[in-house]
Amino acid sequence: MDSGMRVDFNRPTYCGREDYHLSNCISSKHISGDGHYSRKCQEWFENRLRCHKALLTPSCTHALEMAAMLIGIEPEDEVIMPSYTFVSTANAFVLRGAKIVFVDIRPDTLNIDEKKIEEAISEKTKAIVPVHYAGVSSEMETIMQIADRYGLYVIEDAAQGIMSSYHNKELGTIAHIGAYSFHETKNFTSGGEGGLLIVNDEKFVDRAEIIREKGTNRSKFFRGLVDRYSWVDIGSSYLMNDLSAAYLWGQLEMAVEIQKKRMNSWNLYYEGLKELKSKGYIELPTIPQECKHNAHIFYIKLKDLESRTKLIEYLKERGILTLFHYVPLHSSQAGMRYGRFNGADIFTSKESERVLRLPMYYGLSAEDIEFVVENIKQFYEIGKG
Ligand SMILES: *Cc1c(COP(=O)(O)O)cnc(C)c1O
Numbered sequence: 001m002d003s004g005m006r007v008d009f010n011r012p013t014y015c016g017r018e019d020y021h022l023s024n025c026i027s028s029k030h031i032s033g034d035g036h037y038s039r040k041c042q043e044w045f046e047n048r049l050r051c052h053k054a055l056l057t058p059s060c061t062h063a064l065e066m067a068a069m070l071i072g073i074e075p076e077d078e079v080i081m082p083s084y085t086f087v088s089t090a091n092a093f094v095l096r097g098a099k100i101v102f103v104d105i106r107p108d109t110l111n112i113d114e115k116k117i118e119e120a121i122s123e124k125t126k127a128i129v130p131v132h133y134a135g136v137s138s139e140m141e142t143i144m145q146i147a148d149r150y151g152l153y154v155i156e157d158a159a160q161g162i163m164s165s166y167h168n169k170e171l172g173t174i175a176h177i178g179a180y181s182f183h184e185t186k187n188f189t190s191g192g193e194g195g196l197l198i199v200n201d202e203k204f205v206d207r208a209e210i211i212r213e214k215g216t217n218r219s220k221f222f223r224g225l226v227d228r229y230s231w232v233d234i235g236s237s238y239l240m241n242d243l244s245a246a247y248l249w250g251q252l253e254m255a256v257e258i259q260k261k262r263m264n265s266w267n268l269y270y271e272g273l274k275e276l277k278s279k280g281y282i283e284l285p286t287i288p289q290e291c292k293h294n295a296h297i298f299y300i301k302l303k304d305l306e307s308r309t310k311l312i313e314y315l316k317e318r319g320i321l322t323l324f325h326y327v328p329l330h331s332s333q334a335g336m337r338y339g340r341f342n343g344a345d346i347f348t349s350k351e352s353e354r355v356l357r358l359p360m361y362y363g364l365s366a367e368d369i370e371f372v373v374e375n376i377k378q379f380y381e382i383g384k385g
Contacts, residue, residue, distance in 0.1 A: 006319030007372060012184035012192070013258060013362040018250035025246035033239025034222075037246040044252050045196060049173045053199040055212055056240035056248075060159040060181030060195035064092035066238055067177045067197065069211050070204045071127055071153040073098050080120050081129040081157075082112040083330040083341060083348045089131055089157045090329055090339065098126070100339030102330040107347045108286040110355070114139040117146055120342035127153040130175075135187075135296035136287055137166035140174045147175075155179070158198075162187055163259050164294040176201040182248055187262060187296055187362075188255070191247035194240050212238040258362050259294060265364050266295035272373035273300065281380045283354075298358045300376075305353040307385050312356065314379050320372055323357050 025037055038056050045054035057063045073079070075097030081089055083102035090100045101120050106113045110133045117128060128147055130138035140156075147154045154175035158164075161171030162180050172178025180186075182194030199208050209219040215235025220226045251258060276282045283301035287293050302308045308324065315322050328348045329335035341348075358372055379385055 005316075005321045007321065007359045007364075007368045008361070009321040009323050009357070009359050010185050011361040011363060012189050013187065013251055015250055015254040015258070015362075017253060018191075018247045021246040021250045022243060025243055028242075031242050033241055034219075035242030035245070037242050037249050038240060041245050041248050041252060045198070049170050049198060051173050051178075051198045051200050052202045053197075053205045053208060055197045055199070055208060055238075056190075056245055057195040057197055057212070057238050058240055059088075059183065059193050060157075060179050061088040061092065062236075062238050063179035063195040063197040064088055064155070064157065065095060065236075066208060066211050067155045067179060068093045068096045068098070069234065070177060070208060071155070073126060076124060077126040078122060078124040079127045079129060080112075080117060080125060080342075082131055083328040083335070083339075083345075084110055084133070084326055084352055085131040085157065085329065086159070086326060087329065087332075087334075088159075089129055090335065093127070093129070094334075094338045099124070100329070100335070101125070102328075102335070102339055102341045102348075104341075104343060104345060105347050105351065107351055109133065109136050109138070109288065110351060111136065111138040112143075113347075114142040114146070116343055117143065121146075121150055121152070125150065125152060127155055129155045129157055131157040131159075132161040132164065132171050133297075134285065134299065135160045135162075135164040135171070135294035136285070137161070137164065137171055137291045139288075140166050144174065153177075156198075159183075159195075160186065160294075160296045162294060163255065164296075165292045167290050168292075172196075172198045173200055177204065182244075187258065187294055188248065188251045190240060190244040192244075194244050194248060197238075207233065211235040261362055262295035262360070265360060265366075265369055266293075266298050268366060268369045269298045269358060269373065272369065273376065276377060276380060279380075281385055282376075295360070298360050299355050300358065301351070301354045302356060303354070303385065308354060308356050310384055311376070311379055314384060315372070315375055318375050320375060321359065324352075324355055325357070326352060328352050
């Protein structure tokens with residue numbers, strides 16, 4: 001979307017080789033799912049992630065829906081997750097009839113507070129769904145230990161977590177199942193919409209392929225393991241078309257380069273804004289030592305909602321588009337119907353009103369970052385904050 005601003009908030013990643021792969025895919029006459037490019041991308045992920053299976057999906061939302069089916073979510077099951085997240089984290093489980101139990105976030109990473117998970121567990125609890133906000137990992141060691149102790153599944157919503165790690169393990173590969181997004185707002189895109197289901201627990205592999213192929217054993221048929229395919233389970237159409245995979249391949253080839261540039265932008269913001277942090281005007285992101293992040297989002301935290309509203313307006317007048325998210329799910333209409341907040345909302349609402357995301361995309365120039373930084377500094381110098 002062209003915002004008409006001097007500095008856009010986001011531009012979909014585009015490297016230049018996507019066109020070539022797209023026309024190659026069209027010429028191949030196989031543009032539906034699991035074609036040449038889908039296999040290339042899936043192999044790339046399976047090698048990198050060392051997971052049992054990586055399956056391209058039409059979106060991360062769909063990958064999360066598959067995860068809910070795979071772990072056998074049934075009506076009245078409870079699923080624990082943060083309230084500070086995108087709607088799909090919850091919707092995927094609500095669609096299977098689950099009740100969502102929201103837990104407060106940590107103010108430093110804005111991820112689920114692992115210390116508040118245990119008190120949210122009941123006999124009905126089936127799974128924990130940590131979200132790795134801004135590509136910075138949740139405290140997975142603690143979360144996996146709790147899950148082990150209570151016999152729960154863990155699904156990582158790693159929509160924002162591609163190329164990030166925790167104790168040198170890629171995000172999305174730590175829990176039983178993980179999910180990535182290739183939406184145009186994420187670091188890598190498959191042409192607008194797309195996702196990946198990451199199967200780490202081997203027992204889910206066969207059924208994941210079946211659910212993805214409309215509940216049929218078509219994947220086995222293609223591999224010559226059965227002589228015909230038929231309806232064997234529930235499922236839906238969860239394949240990414242090969243044109244999207246071709247687009248994505250153009251970016252996976254450039255993965256290192258894309259990440260280098262994004263990290264560079266992130267570091268420029270951090271260096272430029274350090275002074276305002278030390279003066280106590282704003283807070284900057286915290287990256288725990290065991291986490292390597294992917295520069296997915298650069299956010300600052302302001303004093304309060306009023307201060308944020310003023311800064312957004314100030315920057316907009318100067319041609320800079322900044323955004324915030326999320327409306328905490330527990331305070332939204334559907335969230336109240338399908339979930340409940342366990343314990344006290346100490347940080348979720350408060351922090352969500354203070355977060356401001358600065359422009360961030362592949363190809364954002366150093367000059368533009370400098371321009372954004374200078375304008376934020378001015379805002380405070382003239383005493384508006
Ligand atoms: C982007 C995002 C999603 C949804 O991804 P889609 O590919 O658009 O379905 C889910 N969860 C989180 C945390 C996200 O940031």
